[in-house]
Amino acid sequence: MIKHALPRILFLLKLIVFWILVFHVMRILFVIHNAGKVSDAGWGEVAKAFIYSFRLDLTTAAILSIIPFILYTIWKASASNILKIVFKIVLAFLVTVVVLLSAGEVNVYPEWNHKLSGRVFTHLANPDEVGRTASWKMVFWFSLYGILGLISSLYLYKKIFKQDVREELDRNWSAAIPTILVFILFIPVLFILARGGLQPIPINIDAAYYSSGKNASVANDISVNTTYNFAKSYLLHNRNNLDDVFPIMDYDKALSIKNILYSTESDTLIKILSNKRPNIVFVVLEGWSANAMKSLTHVDGVTPHFDELTKQGVLFSKFYANGGTSEIGNGTIFGGFPALPEISMSMQPGKHRKLPSMNEDLKKLGYYSGYVFSGDLKYGNIGSFFTDHGFDKVEDENDFPKDLERGRLNYYDEDLYKFFLKNINSTKEPFLQAAFTGSTHSPYDYPKRTNQTYKGREQEYMNSMIYADEALHKFLQKCKKEKWYKNTLFVLVSDHGHTTPEQNDPNQGSYFHIPLLMFGEVIKPEMRGQKIDIIGGQNDIVATLFGQMGIDASNYPWSKNLLNPSAKSFALHTVNRGYGWISKEGNFSYNLDVKRHLDQNYSPEDLKKQSVFCRAYLVELYRQFKAL
Numbered sequence: 001m002i003k004h005a006l007p008r009i010l011f012l013l014k015l016i017v018f019w020i021l022v023f024h025v026m027r028i029l030f031v032i033h034n035a036g037k038v039s040d041a042g043w044g045e046v047a048k049a050f051i052y053s054f055r056l057d058l059t060t061a062a063i064l065s066i067i068p069f070i071l072y073t074i075w076k077a078s079a080s081n082i083l084k085i086v087f088k089i090v091l092a093f094l095v096t097v098v099v100l101l102s103a104g105e106v107n108v109y110p111e112w113n114h115k116l117s118g119r120v121f122t123h124l125a126n127p128d129e130v131g132r133t134a135s136w137k138m139v140f141w142f143s144l145y146g147i148l149g150l151i152s153s154l155y156l157y158k159k160i161f162k163q164d165v166r167e168e169l170d171r172n173w174s175a176a177i178p179t180i181l182v183f184i185l186f187i188p189v190l191f192i193l194a195r196g197g198l199q200p201i202p203i204n205i206d207a208a209y210y211s212s213g214k215n216a217s218v219a220n221d222i223s224v225n226t227t228y229n230f231a232k233s234y235l236l237h238n239r240n241n242l243d244d245v246f247p248i249m250d251y252d253k254a255l256s257i258k259n260i261l262y263s264t265e266s267d268t269l270i271k272i273l274s275n276k277r278p279n280i281v282f283v284v285l286e287g288w289s290a291n292a293m294k295s296l297t298h299v300d301g302v303t304p305h306f307d308e309l310t311k312q313g314v315l316f317s318k319f320y321a322n323g324g325t326s327e328i329g330n331g332t333i334f335g336g337f338p339a340l341p342e343i344s345m346s347m348q349p350g351k352h353r354k355l356p357s358m359n360e361d362l363k364k365l366g367y368y369s370g371y372v373f374s375g376d377l378k379y380g381n382i383g384s385f386f387t388d389h390g391f392d393k394v395e396d397e398n399d400f401p402k403d404l405e406r407g408r409l410n411y412y413d414e415d416l417y418k419f420f421l422k423n424i425n426s427t428k429e430p431f432l433q434a435a436f437t438g439s440t441h442s443p444y445d446y447p448k449r450t451n452q453t454y455k456g457r458e459q460e461y462m463n464s465m466i467y468a469d470e471a472l473h474k475f476l477q478k479c480k481k482e483k484w485y486k487n488t489l490f491v492l493v494s495d496h497g498h499t500t501p502e503q504n505d506p507n508q509g510s511y512f513h514i515p516l517l518m519f520g521e522v523i524k525p526e527m528r529g530q531k532i533d534i535i536g537g538q539n540d541i542v543a544t545l546f547g548q549m550g551i552d553a554s555n556y557p558w559s560k561n562l563l564n565p566s567a568k569s570f571a572l573h574t575v576n577r578g579y580g581w582i583s584k585e586g587n588f589s590y591n592l593d594v595k596r597h598l599d600q601n602y603s604p605e606d607l608k609k610q611s612v613f614c615r616a617y618l619v620e621l622y623r624q625f626k627a628l
Contacts, residue, residue, distance in 0.1 A: 005178035007164070008076065012069060012186055014160045016193075019061035022095065024050060025152045026102035027222055029145050033106050034218070036457065037113075037504070041215040049223035052210040055196065059203050060228040062193035064094055069190060072164075073183040077176040084165075091157075099149035102226045107142045111442050113499050113506045114576040115221050117233035138443075205229060206594030217507050217598065232593065233342075233577055242341065245592040246622055247615040254623070257616035262557070265566040270532075271524065272314050272563065273548045277365070278522040279488040280545070281424065281479075282434035283472065284330060286441045288494035290319075290513035291503040292465050297513070299502055302454065302465050305473035306492070306515070311529045313490075313519020316562060318535045320512045320571040320582060321496040327380025328574070329495030329538060330436065334358050334389070336542035336556035338621055341574045341592060346385040351628040356555045357389035358542045362432050365551075368392050370427065372420055373436040374400060375410030382436075393423075407445020410438035413468050414447075417475035421482075429484055436495070439471070440464045446471075457501045486521040493517075493541065507598040509580050509587035512573045516541070535569035535582055536562045558621065572617055581614035588614075 031038050031046065038046050068091050075083035105116040196203020205228070211219035288303075290296035295307040296317060322332045322339040327346040332339055335357050339345070345352045359369035370393040377383030377396040386394045397410060404415050411419075420435040427433065439446040444464040454462040472492075479485050494514035497503075503511050519528070536544075543559035546552070553559060560567045571582045578598070580589035586602040588610070602610060 005182050008073070008179050008182040009186065011072060011161075011164050012065070012182075012190075014164075015065045015068060015072075016058065016061045018156055018160050019064050019098075020054075020057050021156050022098060022149070022153050023053070023057050023060070023102075023225060023227075025156075026099065026106070026145075026149055026226065027053070029148060030102070030106045030109070030222060033141065033145070034109055037110070037215070037218045038222075040504075041211070041218040045211055045216075046219050046222055048210060049208075049219055053208050053223045053225065055203065056205065056208040056223075056225045056228055058193055059196045059207075060225045062190050064098070064227070066187075066190055066194065068094070069183070069187065073179055077179045095153045095157075096150065098227050099153060100146055101230055103142050103145035103149055105226050106145050107138050109221070111499075113504055114217075115224060115229050116226060117230060117576055204593055204595075205232065205591075206596060209594050209596070215505065217505050229593075242343075242592075242622060247618055249615050249619045251619065251623060254616040254619040257613060258620040261568050261570060261613060261617065262560055263568075264561075264564050266564075268565065269547055269561065270527075270563040270565065271548070272518065272527040272530075273489065273522050274524050275487060275522050276549050277430055278520070278549075279430050279484055280362075280367075280432045280491065281488055282333075282432070282491045282493070284333065284434065284436040285468070285472075285492060285494045285515070286326065286437045286439070287461075287496060287498040288440060288465065288468070288515055289498040289500050289503070289511075290515055291497070291500040291510065292462060293515060296515060297502065299500070302462055303469040305469050306517070309473075309476070309492075309519060310517060310531075313517050313523055313529075314527055315531050316516040316518075316534075316536065317531045318533050318569070319493075319514060319516040319562075320509070320535070320537045320573055321494065321514045322538045322572070323574045324496050324506060324512075324576070325380065326436075326441075326495045327382050327385070330380075330382055331385055332538040333493060333495070333541055334386075334434075336539050336559035338537065338539045338558050338572055339574045340618075340622060340625055341577070341579050343625070344380060346381045349381070349384065349388060351625065352385060353388050354628045358545070359432050360390050361546070361551060361555070362430075363390060365430070367430050367432050368427050369432040369434075370395070370423055371434045371436070372396070372399075372416070372423060373410070373438065374406075374412075374416040374419070375438045375441075395419075395423075405447070407439075408443050409441060409445050412446050413437050413439040413471040414474065417471060417478075421475065421478055424479075424484070425482060429487065437468060437472075440468050440498070458499055458504075461498060462500070489518060489520045489522050491516075491518050491541070491545070493538070505599070507575050507580075507589045507591075509573070509582045509589065509599065512571075512580070512582075532562055534562050534565075534567055535571050535584065536560065536567075537571040537573065570613065572614065572621075579614070579618065581610055581617075583610055583613075585610060 071087040071090055075087050205224050208223040209220045292299050293303045294300045295310045321329055327344050328339045331346045335355055337345060337355050369391045371386045371391050372395040375397050383394055400411050400419060404411055416435060416437060424433050444460050446464055446467040452463040493516045497512045497514055505511060539558050540560050540562050542556045543553040544562045547561040547563060569584045573580045575589045577593050578589060578591040585606040588597045588600040588602060591598050
């Protein structure tokens with residue numbers, strides 16, 4: 001009995017060890033590829049990840065071992081060669097999934113600065129977009145790490161399971177019964193390990209969190225098991241029901257606090273427009289970060305033309321993105337409905353169609369509306385969002401001249417602006433025209449003839465910003481020659497933030513700091529060069545703009561007027577797997593999985609107070625979202 005039972009017990013132990021070793025192989029590749037970020041976090045601090053990762057690795061190993069262990073038991077009990085083949089195929093499939101997920105994370109981390117999550121399916125819904133976004137370097141590194149991971153796994157498999165695979169089996173009950181008994185005894189153990197133990201609450205990602213120092217997110221991300229994190233985030237992303245992870249508060253209390261946040265002591269406005277019915281030109285700037293701009297954070301030499309332009313307009317100096325992706329940014333800018341964690345409104349037509357959009361209100365006043373992007377608007381369902389909301393013309397790369405030079409993802413910004421200017425010139429006034437740029441999105445499509453002056457970290461992005469700033473400047477210079485220019489308000493705003501040499505942690509509030517500038521001949525001379533320091537987000541643009549135009553903004557209850565001096569200073573933003581809150585007193589970000597703050601600089605008293613505000617805001621926002 002013992003003779004036949006012992007190898008089965010040892011197999012299960014070896015299977016768990018095998019998975020943990022595979023996880024560590026991919027961690028080592030991650031550390032090598034992201035050596036710069038690891039160095040910032042500290043090599044000694046990161047080395048601890050190989051220890052603190054054990055509990056979550058063990059849980060993931062147990063989960064991945066359940067099906068192979070079942071197949072192994074049936075194979076050994078029946079002595080069937082067919083089941084032996086099935087066991088190998090299933091194990092190979094699981095290994096391939098684990099390795100490719102890890103290789104993908106290794107590859108995108110330098111750009112995304114967070115772990116691979118279920119939101120990747122937003123991108124995979126348009127595989128052609130993924131292929132075009134990925135540079136040849138990304139394809140090369142993904143392939144290399146995938147191959148290295150699979151080769152390493154095969155080597156470990158042969159070394160660890162050599163005896164199990166070569167074992168000669170007896171087709172008799174004396175061999176089968178011990179095998180079945182071991183399975184009956186140890187399958188419950190696997191399930192206990194899969195939930196992380198017998199404690200009341202199953203294990204979660206916070207079990208692998210240990211670092212709280214500088215750049216702690218890198219160390220913690222290395223520690224957290226990639227496969228577990230991806231599976232967990234997918235389950236959350238794949239459903240709209242956030243009740244299990246969202247804050248709890250009485251609805252009446254939440255509504256009362258939300259109303260306080262949007263209340264103002266007076267209706268007095270800072271008037272910046274000389275004309276209440278100007279043409280409006282939006283330029284949504286792909287990934288422009290305030291952390292790369294002298295006018296906002298004193299980083300010199302990257303956006304000199306934009307910085308100079310702030311002297312001619314009104315700059316909102318404490319303005320923040322609602323989320324970290326383009327579809328969230330675009331939808332929030334024009335729709336005024338804040339982002340919720342793990343949810344993109346543009347991907348939910350049944351809900352967002354019930355919400356207003358600024359162009360719909362402007363259309364009642366005779367405004368024509370157009371939107372153009374030089375890439376593919378299928379991404380994030382952006383094109384459908386604007387079409388559903390009644391933009392008169394929505395155009396993307398398919399409408400551009402085919403003989404233009406272009407990059408992998410989109411046509412260059414300079415050609416976008418030429419196309420955009422032609423559209424504006426063919427439109428009757430008044431109009432709302434919007435363009436969404438693309439050259440500052442990876443793989444940074446812009447003419448490489450452009451002088452690349454920035455060296456160092458994030459140099460590809462920073463050089464694309466230099467190019468984009470120059471292209472924007474040339475576009476505006478051409479606009480000044482057009483007859484409609486004197487009666488036009490320009491609104492320049494970013495769709496989301498981006499990593500820069502100054503800020504590379506997407507869990508911090510400052511990562512979401514972006515530019516919002518309103519300028520044009522319709523700005524009163526005495527208001528030009530002014531900075532507005534009320535804290536706000538993309539959802540506040542509608543009420544701010546409509547307030548200047550004398551338009552009722554009551555259909556946008558989640559949008560506040562940033563040009564009302566008595567407006568409350570706050571902004572909500574989402575982070576990967578969580579949310580953040582910013583106010584005059586400080587900011588925090590909160591992770592839904594680990595149930596703790598990843599970034600927090602409030603005093604204890606302010607943290608308690610602002611947490612109540614944030615919780616009430618989210619509860620009421622989520623309630624209204626579900627009611628749509």
